[in-house]
Amino acid sequence: MNLEHLKALVAVVDEGTFEAAADLLRITPSAVSQRIKALEASVGQVLVRRRVPCTATDAGALLLRMARQVQVLEAETAAALGSGSNARAHLPVAINADSLATWFVPVLHHAAGWEDATIDLHVEDQGYSSQLLREGEVMGAVTSDPVPVSGCRVELLGSMRYIPVAAPGLRRRFSVSGSLDWAAMPVLKFNTKDNLQQQLLAAKNINQSPPTHTVPSSQGFLAAVAAGLGWGMIPELQISDELERGVLVRLEEDVYEDVALYWQAWTLDSERLNRLTTAVRSAAKGNLQPGEMGTGGARKASGPSRAGHRRRK
Template sequence: MLDYKLLEALAAVIQQQSFERAADVLCLTQSAVSQRIRLLEERLGQPVLVRSTPIRPTELGQKLFHHVQQVQVLEQSLSTDIRPTTDSYTRLRLAVNADSLAIWLMPVFADLFHEHKVLMELMVEDQDCTLARLKSGEVIGCVSAQDTLVPGCNRLHLGVMDYIWVCTPAFAQRFFSSGVNADSLRQAPAVAFDRDDQLHVRFVRQHFNLTAGDIDFHMIPTVEGFIDAIRYGMAYGFVPRSQIRQELASGKLINPTPELKMPVPLYWHHWRLQTPMLARLGSLLEKAARQHLQ
């Protein structure tokens, strides 16, 4: 049988990326947390953590972490059934993309908080990378552009986020006065959210036969800063149409090639394990997606 005090220590170390912070969360000494991890490894006969910087779980450690997260969700659901008026909160770990978080996810999380007393712990990644967090067991669900079905999980197609590439008229005059082509795109800087943001790379590869090495780009990892870089004429970039409707209508931003589309499908992936709270989250996501996605 597994000792859940030992598993709780393992989960805390993985989540906090530190024995010291894990000890604070568990109200234990750092030595006590280390002893619990060593005892767990002795009982299992193999390591559960790689003592690197940052600390990371072994393959077995990751499986145990996934398991203890599932147990915590079930315990929280059972506690709510037993004591429906309890003041305790449920913590929910999800991976989401920054644009969805900025545009349409927060009202969903607000409803979930008020109805089920859920505290959100969000990992914000590019929509092409969030699924890896679910596969590794770090999160219970994710919003992803990938449709790959993960074993032990369900998938729901939410809709399509309509991305368009835009820049200021002055930027277009400076870099695209002779047209949008491979040569002009080699000179025009783009803006990316981070190094995992590949929309601009896919665009120039698909339509202009260019590679990532052909493009210069700013890297600005906030939604506001990303759009401001475009507004201030520093770059062109790919933005959900719903975020810049006013700028498009006023002509402050333009799409130099409106015939070239970059639709991004989005999916909700989640553990097959279901509780009333998770079922409610799924229905809220589906309802919000119908309003904001195509």
């Protein structure tokens, strides 16, 4: 398969249009179209869905993953030969926003010193990030899925602990005879796929949804809880200072949710990818709760188990 054709496939999927891909590759849109057609002719299948944005078909996803692997190996080979001192390998990674805002930060510090690679972070819910691996969009992903994607290796990183918190004033307003009125107290959610709060209510036999606010931002979610807009499940790593200063209070001391996180990455013999894996493993070890290989579900200190995932974008 022609290397330039594979580069055109990556550019079209990453940039979303043939015109944007042409700008990136510094050729004409017609030349991009010709390369994609030639690649499709060579494999006998449609590889790109011509829409805005352009997306890869199932067959295209297979070639897309191979094309990204080739690009990484090409950059590393050029560097080894001394002919690619300025070549940087492109490392696309899927990460959920809660991790990005907390324990993943040391990885960024490591990457800041890399002169031979660039990081492209795709913010996605931990329950869906492994799909980006299957589609060839990323070469590594923080995910709650312990089952390795074909062609990938998987390792447990640890568990992120979520706790139910609220502003002190909100808790006082909805405290009745020493108990919380969960059915009436406003609650926050990130979006329709955020079910952490709802399942905590279900465990308390609250069938009717209380007033629910939607705040689709990781920092905005925290700010909204601190402002008293509603209560929410927030990573313990993210709010240690707020709890210490009394800006936020736990709604129940013995209730928490541990969401197991895994690192999945291509089984590619790449020094840059191995370096990224080492940085992710080190950051997780220093911040996440220890865990055991399992189903990726969550554990609760009191009440039934549940598998809560928050989509962060």
